Amino acid sequence: MKNKLFENIMQAIFLILGLIAVGFVLLISFYLIISGIPAILEIGVFKFLFSKSWAPTSPQENFGILPFILTSIYGTSGAVLIGLPIGFFSAVYLSKFAPKKIKLIAESAINLLAGIPSVVYGLVGMLVLVPLIKIIFSLPDGASLLAAILVLSLMILPSIIKVSINALEAVPKEYEYASLALGATETETVFKVSVKAAKSGIATAVVLGVCRVVGEAVAVIMVSGNVANMPSLFQSVRFLTSAVASEMAYSSGLHRNALFSIALVLFLFIMIINITLNFFIKRDRKG
């Protein structure tokens, strides 16, 4: 009797907590939609999304966010393109080939890396990477899309490595034994059996990585130069996130509303990425 009551109370608590979580998501969505729609309507959907110039405070004001959208897409793709293979191969090495000692050291380094706030990444990027890029490519300014991509790829490494290692280590040893007993080498076994069996876990790592990169603002403001150019590797650029973060403080009127609209676009962006990647992961799992 007492147990039953306890069960019921616990269930009610979990239900309420669950509802609160869902409620917050809905609240945020509604808020973003309601505050983001007006400016888009006033500017015009097409003009807002596809016009190349962002000049909210000039006399000929213009609210085109194509530069931010493309910068975010390029920046994210670039970071994943660099971070994913490095992270993936590190995870394979650490979980399947590395001596115990190296693995231990690397894992604690990765945990440390994962806990560093993005400001610090930005700071190090600003102090080390940006000047380096300036010198290597003899640019007037090293703050650029390239710098942002490099910092972002470094930032996603820890989570990609950690999640991939977990996925690889969850693969039952029996699969590997079966492969070795058929005469496969260790390398063949790892790539053709273990990685295959772990691929949905590894894909989850990618989703986490992508979402972290798309949503990152602080570090990219510090190393990208934060100028609303159309993206180009060696030029200063501005991301969707940094546009919102850097202008919110002093904006007003339509400008301020347009920033809410950018947040809405960013939100949709993340939703779309999440849904597509999850779709592929689920399909893979079934297949």
Add this chain to the structure above:
Amino acid sequence: MKGIINAKNLNLWYGETQALKNINIEIPEKSITALIGPSGCGKSTFLKILNRMNDLIPIVKIKGDIYYNGKDIFEKSIDVNSLRRDIGMVFQKPNPFPMSIYDNIAYGPRIHGIKGKQRLDEIVENSLKDAAIWDEVKDRLKKNALGLSGGQQQRLCIARALAVKPKVILMDEPTSALDPISTSKIEELSLKLKDKYTIIIVTHNMQQAVRISDNTAFFLLGELIEFGKTEEIFSNPLDKRTENYITGRFG
């Protein structure tokens, strides 16, 4: 019949504990050899050493020799991967890869460089037929192998082992996780396979050893107590300890 596998004064240690003690055995070709004995007596250890799966356990130390077709398998010049291709293995718990039935069977041949859909199709079909599971799976080759029943999975694993054309098949209690019907299917299958392959099977089930094996080896505490024709071992054991074990007095 000549011995395809010969162990000479074989000793094995896990760290400080000795698991095999001076084993001498000559396993005849194209026949079924059963390894029996109470658990922990070293049957699996002996089996795994034959295709050098013990290499994966760093603490293992070995003294003595094993000859496969007259060649010492511990010699440096031996290619472990081709040794394992020759001496296949079926595990206690069915362990198909989490892939399609087709890919499970094609895995080994592909690893060994066989390409071309037609050749692979052929190998897949023949292996599944040889493992007496073709009729049950021929319409769902592209489906995940994990959807099969335990007994089917085990026969699939046998088919997967056959696909690389081994000479010897090692089976470690292959039916201990299966129901009686699946067990008898695997026993029938083993009897059919011994025309072409040498089978070494570890079993806890004495009736199984009697039903299918030609020769039986009785292990106790890491020693090979007795090895001989199955009928003789079970009807007229030479060693008192063998008799005690097969009459169920211990183990």
